[in-house]
Amino acid sequence: MHKLYILFILTGLLLSGSGCSSKVVNTTKEFEVQIPYKTQYVVILVIDGPRWTETFGDSTCALIPMMGRELVKEGVLYTNFRNEGSTTTTAGHTAITTGFYQTISNGGRELPKRPSLFQYFLKSTNADKTKAWLVSSKGKLEVLANTRDKHWWNMYMPSTYCGPNGNSSSYGGDAATFAKAGEVLKTYRPSLMLINLLEVDTHGHGNDWEGYKRGIIHCDQYAYDLWQLIQSDPELKDRTTLFITNDHGRHLDGHKNGFVNHGDNCEGCRHISLLAMGPDFKKGKVVSEKAEMIDIPATIAEMLHFEMPTGNGKVLTSLF
Numbered sequence: 001m002h003k004l005y006i007l008f009i010l011t012g013l014l015l016s017g018s019g020c021s022s023k024v025v026n027t028t029k030e031f032e033v034q035i036p037y038k039t040q041y042v043v044i045l046v047i048d049g050p051r052w053t054e055t056f057g058d059s060t061c062a063l064i065p066m067m068g069r070e071l072v073k074e075g076v077l078y079t080n081f082r083n084e085g086s087t088t089t090t091a092g093h094t095a096i097t098t099g100f101y102q103t104i105s106n107g108g109r110e111l112p113k114r115p116s117l118f119q120y121f122l123k124s125t126n127a128d129k130t131k132a133w134l135v136s137s138k139g140k141l142e143v144l145a146n147t148r149d150k151h152w153w154n155m156y157m158p159s160t161y162c163g164p165n166g167n168s169s170s171y172g173g174d175a176a177t178f179a180k181a182g183e184v185l186k187t188y189r190p191s192l193m194l195i196n197l198l199e200v201d202t203h204g205h206g207n208d209w210e211g212y213k214r215g216i217i218h219c220d221q222y223a224y225d226l227w228q229l230i231q232s233d234p235e236l237k238d239r240t241t242l243f244i245t246n247d248h249g250r251h252l253d254g255h256k257n258g259f260v261n262h263g264d265n266c267e268g269c270r271h272i273s274l275l276a277m278g279p280d281f282k283k284g285k286v287v288s289e290k291a292e293m294i295d296i297p298a299t300i301a302e303m304l305h306f307e308m309p310t311g312n313g314k315v316l317t318s319l320f
Ligand SMILES: [Zn+2]
Pocket: 049, 089, 201, 205, 262
């Protein structure tokens, strides 16, 4: 959609026959020209499960001072950003990595149906697997590295750190995950990386309101620190785009058990946020038009110049 098309219409007059009859031949040729984006590296930070009402929906941004008051000046905030699929962790992340809403086991025992942006990227560039990374506090998100599409299964898989032991066997703390993400950024400078942080969701499920709010404050600081880490690296600075989003929200107050859980189609579960920063994006812009998590991989595919035909999202043109 954002690709630049140049249309040349060549009209020629060809004479045929014995001089008195002529035939007009129209020739239309379409050339696709790639826009030379400045972005060479993309990081997606997924803060697992805060509600809109405790993040950007609070006009004082009390729990997200860094994102809400500092980082917003650096990028574009989508205020009507949605998970329109299943509002669980694995399904939400799968929508972000495959561009397709799928009902999927939330326990890490089922692979996504469609290939991920990591796989499309690694195939199209023939890059080493250290150029795409999945770094997650939740071990079960290891499934995002692979697909059960038989043409892609076990192929073009990214490097992973999904909890200290991987698979669905364990969860790690966000401090260790963030340290790993920083080490990966500095060591490999991956073209594509997704990071999952779990603290908000964990305290929500624990019915721990203070812990839930503290988790949002911590993740807000991680988001800021991540952006500073990127800016402090001469190679990554001015070449890196950061998407900060969520996999799902949580139930609205008064609906079921409120902030404790999520997973249905209430507004609290569906309404999430996207803050996106990078050298190709506008700064300090707020977009109120509806957009969805499946639009993230479509936008990344456009910027890093690979095709993702099994994704259903649209390029987020308001970013540019
Ligand atoms: Zn959860």
